[in-house]
Amino acid sequence: MRCSWTLCDTPRLPEGAGLPMQQHPSYGRACGSLGAEAFRLEWREGRRTLGTAQVLARHLPLVGRVALLSRGPVWMPDIATERSEAAMAELLSALGRRHRAILVTPETADGGPFSRGGMIPAMTAAHVARLALAPELTALRARLTPGWRNALTQAERMGLRVTETGLPDDPGHWLLRAEAAQAQARRYARLPPAFALAWARNGGTLLLSVEGACGPVAGILILIHPPWATYHLAWTSPAGRRLNAHTLLLWRAIERLKEMGIEALELGLIDTERTEGIARFKLGTGAAACPLGATWLRAPGTGWVARLARLVHRASVTQQAARTLRG
Structure with a gap:
């Protein structure tokens, strides 16, 4: 037929x-x-x-x-x-x-x-890490690996101030500049900052950041494409890593996406050979490795x-x- x-x-x-x-x-x-x-x-x-x-x-x-x-x-x-x-x-x-x-x-x-x-x-x-958001938050939290959950608990006790916005139409936005410098230093490939700006003009974004005394210490950008969303880019300073700020931001993103009715969050490709630590962080959320x-x-x-x-x-x-x- x-x-x-x-x-x-x-x-x-x-x-x-x-x-x-x-x-x-x-x-x-x-x-x-x-x-x-x-x-x-x-x-x-x-x-x-x-x-x-x-x-x-x-x-x-x-x-x-x-x-x-x-x-x-x-x-x-x-x-x-x-x-x-x-x-x-x-x-x-x-x-x-x-x-x-x-x-x-x-x-x-x-x-x-x-x-x-x-x-x-x-x-x-390849494999991509995909986190199903249908379960209740208590169930999602229970599925976190012990190390991931402990880091989240420590960050929550710090009283960090989390800001939630969309990505503004600003090529010089601090998160785009910081992530571009990070990509150059670590020599990894990714879509150009212009892509994120173009997406923000045509679709939904979720930008979360943690502010320190001297400015932002961590930030993540989520691209929203119902019924799913994609973790697009992130940056964390040394101070942010000590505070487990990245862990807190991703969990807050999960909470917000559930409120929006998003069914799944894709966390990107899994490379256990070249970026084992990043792969472990993604899978630590309870995400499945989908071929x-x-x-x-x-x-x-x-x-x-x-x-x-x-x-x-x-x-x-x-x-x-x-x-x-x-x-």
């Missing part, structure tokens, strides 16, 4: 589905202000939305038009695998008619429909490479089976 993906300005989210930041219209608008083209598609049957996809496109020199589908499509919960795979094939075919190259990072770790569709893996799969799919690429020549890889794999399996029979 064929499905039809249609362009739409504001797709209706499939009932009961979560929504990663990369699939929210605010993300498309923010990236659009930074030079990318964003467009959205939906797959419907009657009044039901079965899937939505937000795609970013750019024209790259020597390559041509490139499409990026990140953390999508967003499917109706419990949709049959054969239906979502058929719909994914239709979507890739449609994108392929207008784009020279396609990059897809799906929510699922199942790469079957991509490996069979002439695509090759460009980046390995994402690898990044798949289709471009001129990748179909041939994918077919060759399958032939090599089959030959290897056949040789292994023959050795097993001989042994």
